[in-house]
Amino acid sequence: MKAILISLIRNNKDRWKGLDRLEELEELAKSAEFEVFEKFIQIREKPDPAYLIGKGKIFELKKICDYYKIPVIIFDNDLTPIQKRNIEKATNKKIIDRTELIIEIFRKRARTSEAKIQVEIAYWQYQLTHLVGLSKEISLSRLAGVPGTRGPGEQLLENEKRRIKERIRHLQSKLKDIERTKEIQKESRREFIKISLVGYTNVGKSTIMNLLTKSNVYVDDKLFATLDATTRNLKINGIPYKVVLSDTVGFIRDLPPNLIASFKATLSVIEDADLILHVVDISHPNVNEHIETVEKILSEMGLEEKPKIMVFNKMDLIIDKNQIYRFREKFSDSVFISAKLKIGIEKLLEKIKELILRQFLEFEIITENYNLYSKIRKFALIEEEEILDGKIRIKGIIHKRFYSYVDNNNS
Template sequence: MGEVESREKAILVGCGSKRDEWEVRSSLEELSRLADTARAEVVATFVQFRDKVDPAWFIGRGKAEEIAREAEEQTVDLVVFDRELTPAQLHNLERLIPCKVIDRTQLILDIFAMRARTKEGRLQVELAQLQYLLPRLSGRGRELSRLGGGIGTRGPGETQLETDRRHIRRRIRDIRRELEQVKKHRALHQSRRRKNEILQVALVGYTNAGKSTLLNRLTASDVLAEDRLFATLDPTSRALPLPSGETVLLTDTVGFIRHLPHQLVAAFHSTLEQVKEADLLLHVVDMSHPEAQEQIEVVESVLEELGASHLPVLLVFNKADRVAEAPLLAPGRDTIAISAFSDRDLEHLVRAIDARLYETAVIGRAEIPAEKGDWLALLHSRAQVQETEMDGSCLSITFRMPKRRFDRLPPDLLSQIQILSM
């Protein structure tokens, strides 16, 4: 009851070419889910089909006036446009419409501000919000005075922004310095993991594909998992033991979405760099979603932007329990269909991860002198030892090891190894 009463009333507005009607309406449906995540109640939706957006109003002036009348009649709190508005469009619409006007970018930023839990996450969101707001401040005195809080004002807020642009630029510099320190701290942890040769697997995918649920089920964790967009913002890592005896680090990451604000991609770049360090990406897809193929393409586009498109990927089609039969979405790709709530499916997935990590493994035989106990310990910690024989004063060990690990063995140990197959 409390949450329903506190919800702001919202009108959603979409615009696009008639040729792309399906995409326009689909994007508006997603915007409605974003609004729900931000705790808004959608009371009306407007769509205008036109070949080009109006440079001054985004939609036509007549449609803008119609929306203004509807906003007044329904006493709505905000109007949300499904594309990023230019400063000029935002300024004109705010003068005409008698309530808050925000766009898709600002709504997503608002959700991120609401969801961020760690200090780094909050700094990244604030940086993105300030970068978004800075070019949109001039001439907004009257409009800002009626915002009053709620959706579109979470995070740094509007009070200082209204009066002091220099303060914003100074704050942006300060945040970037703080994030640089956090980045150095993470790089230190990353180098330790690399030194210890811990294999890393990253969960990536469209928002609400079920990544957090999968992390929880695979590692017996309690990461927040909700049926809402962007339930997880801050990356979470957990240990995952594999059948081979290997233990990998499984990391959950922020979900992607179409028209993801470039400010957010830039602000979260340091966090998402963990994706680039992974030995394997688990690209989790909601196979029950009618636009699963489009969502795959969005995620692959963001991975390319991050410089992570070259990494090995296992496509994990999740929520198989919701569909009658698996659609053929990725012929020729490395895929597996599962339900995160099926123990049997999870066993299959863990075996698939194990096999994928060792796909480029080196099988070798090492002749270890009896006095080289450190070499023996190293092989046992980094490889799957398959056979051990005593040969005179040497121990002959046959092993299987991921190629990346093999390439990092000490040169004097490498000289004692015969490669049997790669």
């Protein structure tokens, strides 16, 4: 299906940003299986409250769409309910804003029942927001012909809002059942070291996961190819624990808050992680903005202080090699790799081991509790061990996740 793309910017200074955003919007549109016919930028200091880009520009778009038989107009900006309604009436075309487009991509990508439910919740919340917005911005009571009473149009609106809220509650209940099952699975991994891959969408996280874990996770060169959290075992020599690596949905600028909220259970693998691998496409022209976007989302999740490795992927595609030195200076814990050419993977594993070992704490304990002794032998790296008057003195290091095992209260 053909579509025209349009982005509103405030002044000429933002033109390059607008062009960058349109390039990304084109990728999003193609991911949603639209054929992009043309892209436009509209410069306007203040958005038109009724038409966003102005009524004149809307009618220009209508002429183009009518002449070339283009049924869809996609906006990079989010539209208010009244703007969307007005533009649809003026053009007689399907109007899609950025949030709706991203939700549509998620809907097409969702494979598991959990992902499908999460996307549907986000979809209905988006629809509900627009219904609420319409009810606030326009009065439909005039349709009844009696001032001060609720007209049939407004009654229909209220009924639709009630139906959507009931659907959302039903879906949230189903999602909680799935989350309870996942909590049981999470408990079974309580004694694992957990690492999570994060990054802007389509930076190669799944490919890196396959290389590190020698697995066969689904990989595709598309935005949001991965929606579900995927977890695999990761072998790190010299680490006396089981280590698991998780991959989850990629981030993007202006990721709709409803989607973040709906995917809270999926994103919880990041919150539970002992170490984050922030994967970056170093070859992308907007690499700095991508880093800022991901870091902003991590900060909003309260995870900015979590141990992290910056993994700069696709180093084989960069021309200016000084870029590597600049990023290495800026990020001390960074690794530069090419997942496609399998370059730098061993260095990444070494860096992962280094940061895990940084999280080890020293301990010394004297105990006669054999169960505790067995647990310490399982989870600690023992440096000294001796028997004193029937008790065992153990000295060593243990990961902070398991430090409670050697707390003096357990002795």
